[in-house]
Amino acid sequence: MPYYRVAGEIPRKRHIRFNRPEGGLYAEELMGEEGFSSDSSLLYHVHPPTAIVKSEALGDIAAETVLAPNHPLLPRHYRTQDLAGSGDLALGRQPLMGNDDVRISFVTADGPSDLYRNSIGDEAVYLHTGAVRFESVYGTIDAVAGDYVIVPRGTIHRWTPAGPASHAVRPEPVQALVIEARGHIRPPRRYLSQTGQFLEHAPYCERDLRGVAGPLIADGEDVPVIVRNRGGLTRFTYAYHPFDVVGWDGYLYPYAFNIADFEPIVKRTHAPPPVHQTFEGPNFVICSFCPRPFDFDPRSVPIPYNHHNVDSDEMMFYVAGDYSARQGSGVGVGSITLHPSGFTHGPTPGAVEAVIRGMEAGRTTTDETAVMIDTFRPLLLAPQAAEAEDPEYAWSWARAARA
Numbered sequence: 001m002p003y004y005r006v007a008g009e010i011p012r013k014r015h016i017r018f019n020r021p022e023g024g025l026y027a028e029e030l031m032g033e034e035g036f037s038s039d040s041s042l043l044y045h046v047h048p049p050t051a052i053v054k055s056e057a058l059g060d061i062a063a064e065t066v067l068a069p070n071h072p073l074l075p076r077h078y079r080t081q082d083l084a085g086s087g088d089l090a091l092g093r094q095p096l097m098g099n100d101d102v103r104i105s106f107v108t109a110d111g112p113s114d115l116y117r118n119s120i121g122d123e124a125v126y127l128h129t130g131a132v133r134f135e136s137v138y139g140t141i142d143a144v145a146g147d148y149v150i151v152p153r154g155t156i157h158r159w160t161p162a163g164p165a166s167h168a169v170r171p172e173p174v175q176a177l178v179i180e181a182r183g184h185i186r187p188p189r190r191y192l193s194q195t196g197q198f199l200e201h202a203p204y205c206e207r208d209l210r211g212v213a214g215p216l217i218a219d220g221e222d223v224p225v226i227v228r229n230r231g232g233l234t235r236f237t238y239a240y241h242p243f244d245v246v247g248w249d250g251y252l253y254p255y256a257f258n259i260a261d262f263e264p265i266v267k268r269t270h271a272p273p274p275v276h277q278t279f280e281g282p283n284f285v286i287c288s289f290c291p292r293p294f295d296f297d298p299r300s301v302p303i304p305y306n307h308h309n310v311d312s313d314e315m316m317f318y319v320a321g322d323y324s325a326r327q328g329s330g331v332g333v334g335s336i337t338l339h340p341s342g343f344t345h346g347p348t349p350g351a352v353e354a355v356i357r358g359m360e361a362g363r364t365t366t367d368e369t370a371v372m373i374d375t376f377r378p379l380l381l382a383p384q385a386a387e388a389e390d391p392e393y394a395w396s397w398a399r400a401a402r403a
């Protein structure tokens with residue numbers, strides 16, 4: 001979505017004959033959002049992108065997972081370190097929570113994925129640890145920890161954990177938080193000009209977005225591609241490898257944005273999460289909390305105040321640093337909390353006084369990094385999350401208040 005790009009060779013005009021040097025024509029394909037009424041790209045394939053030779057139904061753990069209401073209502077804390085299982089980045093995801101707009105999963109990758117196409121919605125894959133190569137019909141992205149990789153709906157792609165530079169060094173495991181939308185994930189509209197340029201007040205801009213290196217050509221015949229649509233998972237066998245695009249142009253393509261490139265906005269007194277907003281999806285937002293100076297009024301309280309999100313559920317993934325607001329609650333790096341509508345959440349009692357003492361002793365910055373997803377419909381819970389849940393979390397505020 002963000003802006004126009006071109007890769008490889010394309011003909012001078014749309015929809016004209018584009019000759020292959022060995023004879024014949026390249027096959028033009030439009031990838032278009034919202035029918036023909038929104039962003040799109042035109043791709044030029046060596047072979048017809050329509051040529052499939054087989055279609056097989058596959059079982060689908062994710063689609064078969066029954067999400068249950070958060071009832072009785074509780075704030076939740078999950079430790080991703082305690083999640084069982086691993087798999088590849090496309091199909092090995094452990095669902096944690098979701099609703100009709102978004103599904104949130106966590107994955108520890110143990111190998112390369114199959115070729116995959118999600119035709120339900122866009123994905124934001126937040127790489128927590130490790131490094132991975134993302135390959136797609138548009139080209140490749142080398143992603144590192146802290147990257148959000150935005151994968152538009154319908155993009156055929158695969159994920160391969162990056163190998164060690166030397167066999168003597170064991171690579172860091174690849175772990176990712178995966179946000180699957182039932183629609184499109186885009187930069188917030190309020191960051192953009194009428195024609196789509198990032199405005200000066202936006203906390204990031206075009207220079208921070210890394211497009212694909214491409215094009216990417218792979219040879220092969222009878223190549224399986226796993227497709228997710230609302231009916232479930234299907235394995236298509238393509239007559240030719242789908243990575244056969246010699247050039248493309250348009251506004252629709254995968255890209256990466258690293259959380260360290262987000263420019264935090266700081267006020268004199270504490271700023272609410274909308275200043276951290278990074279992306280928007282259908283009925284949800286994604287925010288990035290990044291290291292920043294404390295709010296700079298000498299009497300400021302530089303951690304969140306108690307708040308009741310009347311209309312939304314709030315999920316927070318704790319990426320790095322030290323969480324002053326939740327000291328003593330058990331929350332740490334790798335934690336995921338869910339603070340639902342109907343429950344007022346805030347700092348652990350005593351945390352405000354502790355951070356003020358820290359400021360008086362000369363502390364001026366916070367090193368916390370976190371990814372937050374606020375949804376405007378309640379988040380339902382996956383049974384896979386229960387095994388990693390801290391059952392004492394809901395009582396952590398009362399425990400500290402009475403201590």
Ligand SMILES: [Fe+2]
Pocket residue numbers: 304307314339345
């Ligand atoms: Fe909150």
